[in-house]
Amino acid sequence: MAEVSSGPVPYVYVCTRMRVRKSKLIPREDYLRLLNMGLPEITRFIEETEYKKEIDELAPSFQGIDLVELALSWNLAKEYQQIQKITPGTLKEFTRSYLRRWDIQNVLTILRGKTQGMSAGKIREVLVPAGELDRVFLDRLIKEETPARIVEALKGHFVYPVISQGLDEALEKESFARIENELYKQFYEELLAEARSGFRGGKQFLEYILLDIDFTNIRNMFRLRKDYRDEDYRSMVVPGGTFSAEEFQHLISTGDQKEFIGVLKEKVRLKPLIAMLDMLEGEKSLREIEIELIKVQLSHMESLSKLNPFSIHPILTYLEKKKYEIFNLRAIARGKDVSLPVERIRSYLVM
Amino acid sequence: MALRDIKPTRSELINLKRRIALSERGYKILKMKRDGLIIEFFKVLEEAKDSKSELAEKYERAIQMIAFADTVEGSIGVKSAALSVHEVPNIALASKNIMGVVVPEIESSKVKKNLVDRGYGLLGTTSAIDEAASAYEDLVESIIESAEIETTMKKLLDEIESTKRRVNALEFKVIPELTEARDFIKMRLDEMEREELFRLKKIKARNA
Numbered sequence: 001m002a003e004v005s006s007g008p009v010p011y012v013y014v015c016t017r018m019r020v021r022k023s024k025l026i027p028r029e030d031y032l033r034l035l036n037m038g039l040p041e042i043t044r045f046i047e048e049t050e051y052k053k054e055i056d057e058l059a060p061s062f063q064g065i066d067l068v069e070l071a072l073s074w075n076l077a078k079e080y081q082q083i084q085k086i087t088p089g090t091l092k093e094f095t096r097s098y099l100r101r102w103d104i105q106n107v108l109t110i111l112r113g114k115t116q117g118m119s120a121g122k123i124r125e126v127l128v129p130a131g132e133l134d135r136v137f138l139d140r141l142i143k144e145e146t147p148a149r150i151v152e153a154l155k156g157h158f159v160y161p162v163i164s165q166g167l168d169e170a171l172e173k174e175s176f177a178r179i180e181n182e183l184y185k186q187f188y189e190e191l192l193a194e195a196r197s198g199f200r201g202g203k204q205f206l207e208y209i210l211l212d213i214d215f216t217n218i219r220n221m222f223r224l225r226k227d228y229r230d231e232d233y234r235s236m237v238v239p240g241g242t243f244s245a246e247e248f249q250h251l252i253s254t255g256d257q258k259e260f261i262g263v264l265k266e267k268v269r270l271k272p273l274i275a276m277l278d279m280l281e282g283e284k285s286l287r288e289i290e291i292e293l294i295k296v297q298l299s300h301m302e303s304l305s306k307l308n309p310f311s312i313h314p315i316l317t318y319l320e321k322k323k324y325e326i327f328n329l330r331a332i333a334r335g336k337d338v339s340l341p342v343e344r345i346r347s348y349l350v351m
Numbered sequence: 352m353a354l355r356d357i358k359p360t361r362s363e364l365i366n367l368k369r370r371i372a373l374s375e376r377g378y379k380i381l382k383m384k385r386d387g388l389i390i391e392f393f394k395v396l397e398e399a400k401d402s403k404s405e406l407a408e409k410y411e412r413a414i415q416m417i418a419f420a421d422t423v424e425g426s427i428g429v430k431s432a433a434l435s436v437h438e439v440p441n442i443a444l445a446s447k448n449i450m451g452v453v454v455p456e457i458e459s460s461k462v463k464k465n466l467v468d469r470g471y472g473l474l475g476t477t478s479a480i481d482e483a484a485s486a487y488e489d490l491v492e493s494i495i496e497s498a499e500i501e502t503t504m505k506k507l508l509d510e511i512e513s514t515k516r517r518v519n520a521l522e523f524k525v526i527p528e529l530t531e532a533r534d535f536i537k538m539r540l541d542e543m544e545r546e547e548l549f550r551l552k553k554i555k556a557r558n559a
Contacts, residue, residue, distance in 0.1 A: 071424050105431065105475060112434035126427050174437035180472025216474065223478050227466040236473050245397075286478040287423065331422045338418035348423055 010088035011201075011310040017086065017316040024050065025325050028351045034332050035342050042333050043068055051075050065337040072326045073128045077102075079322055080130035087315060090199040090282050094312045097194055098319070101157060102131035104183045107159050108176055110141050111150060114172070133157070147171060162186055185238055188213055192240045202313040207304065212267065213241035215297045217248060222289050224252045225260065242267055272296045287348070298324065324350040359530050359539035367533045374529060378521040385514040387450050392507045399504050402497045409490045416486035423479035432480045435470035435535045440491060454503040454509045463488045 025047065034042055044309045046068060047055040054071035062070055080099055105126045113123035120142045129135045144150045151167055154160045166179040188209065195206035216238050223231055233252050234245035243251070247267070254260040265277050276296050280289060298320060305313035328349045335345035357363065420429050438461060445456040466473065469484055 064433065066426070069427065073425070073427060101475075107471075108475070109431045109434065112431070116434050116436070116437070126425065126430050176435060177467070177470050177472045181474050184474035219477075220473055223473070223481060224466060226478075227481065229465055231465070231467065232466075236467070238474065286482070287419070290478055292467040326425075330425045334418070334422040334425065338421065340418060340422065345422065348419075 011091065015310045015314040018083075018314045020291055022314075022318045025321055026329070031279070031328055031332065031349055031351055035346055037336070039064065039068075039336050041331060041334060042329075046071065046329060054078070065333055068333040069330055070125070070332055076322065076326045077128050077135075078128040080319065083315065083319065090201055091312055091315060093199070094194065094201065094205045095315055095319070096132055097191055098316060099131045101184070101187055102128055103133045103157070104159060104180070104187060106131065106133060106138055107141070107150075107154065107163070108180055108183070110138065111147050111163075111170075111318050113142075113174055114144075114147055114150065115238055120278075126262070158186070158190065159183055181236065186327060188216075188240060189236050201311050204308050204313055206303070208301065208313065208316050211270075211297065211300060213238045214243070215293055217241055217243050218264065218268075218273075219293055221248065221251050221260075222286060225254075225257075226286055228252060249347060253332075261321075270296070270300060271288060273302060291348065294324070298350065359536045361540065361545070364533060364536045364540065366538065367529055371526065371529045371533060373466060374521055374526050378518060381514055381518045381521065383449060385511060385518055386513045388507055388514060391449050392504065392511060394505060395500060395504050399497075399500045402493070402500050405489070406490075406493045406497045409493045411485070413483075413486040413490040416483040418479065420479040420483035424477060428476070429483070432476055432484075435472075436484075437470060440495075442495065449503070449507065450510075452506050454506050455499055457495055457499040459492065459538070462492045462495070539552045 030045075034045060037045065041057070051071050055067065057110070058067055058071050058074070080102070080149075084092065084096055084099065102212045106116050106129060109126050110123055113126070124139070127135075127138055129138055141150050141153055142255075144153055147167060151160065151163050154163065162182045170176045170179050190208070191209045195202045195209055206225065220236060221243075222238065230253075232249065234249050237243060237245045237248040237305055239245070251260060251263060254263060261277050261280055265274050268274060268277075273293075273296050276292050280292070284292075298317075301313065301317045301320060305311075305317040307313075331348045332345055335348070417429070424432070440462040441460045443460075444457045445458070446453050447456050448454075464484075466481055471480065
């Protein structure tokens, strides 16, 4: 394979590869077929697709649903690592930054596991090294004896400042929730700064980040409204998007669902989102609302990747779609394992 | 009490009469206590039925919600969120008295939590975790409530059982035996009186 390092060619190359990978994702008809299968058949189906290597590798140590789930997350991690390798130039930087959310998840899981006295093996099973921190580094973190030493080992990584600042309070309160929220806020803040730093392709990246921030805030508003108490939720907003902290607080405290959706519709500009919000005026569960939001977000990302075929959009669209493929397969396997009705499992799928 | 061990004396008769009166009084009181406890038990039983069906319902829901969370987030996501929970519910134990039976009164706090206080971050999780956590909080609350009711019921049952045994012992063993002994002494004293009278008559006849 010829190495191309400059000009538009690398972008064309990587975006084409993403399109090819996207075409290999499991289509809707297969999900519908999988819904009528039992767990062994589902495992076999998965083994016959892109997940064969992971299933074969893990089959001696795991079985049943654990095998499926672990194989899926290993494949996701491997796929994301490979994409980071093949993406060139600034796209690589953007992709790497975008995947840092997995680092946040992994580091927090290690810290929580350690403070709860979980064994290294158990913590290792829960990690998905799909971000910047690879399995070897995460293993090193697991081996550290105390949370303070884990944080020391993270020096130089983007999570270090927030965690080192909040660790004492978190250990005292025995809760990493504040650190988790702050880390995600910092994650988005850095993505915004990177997208606005003037690098080529930054404009498209910014478009995606703003979209993601808005959807995250909308999703969280629905969640917080369900459990509303007269408290200050301003610190829960991800800044930089359409909603300011005050608007976020106001929307959460708006009593009537119709009124809330009305104000929301006035604030957002995305037409598919407005159409989706129109449909929400009837009674829908929180999970159904979340699935609808994900569908709208994915379909908008798809349109963006068609509008900008040689930008960060096709890469991010593929990364998200791959994530939801894993999500769907896991949902079907798990749902079958716990004997959930087919219709119910179907309602959880992002198709 | 074997009749042969009884001394047929007047003082023993008085003593026995006192014991019979005491036993009969005790029998009446214990019978009233037993009936009162049974009424209380039926009241608690109604509560227990409701709480048990509520518990079963909440358990069912919790199982469904964790299955739902496992389906949506995977066991990895659920375990990761579960690691966030450190705070255990506080349970304060007091006691109250129902007709002499000491039963527990359990008060719990910090079971039902706000989304923000649960320990996991809002931005790294989904509503599936919220719903599973909320269902389990409801279940724990219900378990604590049921524990109070079931313990009360168990203690009442134990007390009813022991009171019933005492009532039966008094009704069928203690009082009949005492009555028999009283009758025996009475009969023996009467006989002794008759013997005495007869003896006196005989002496009187011989002297005449």
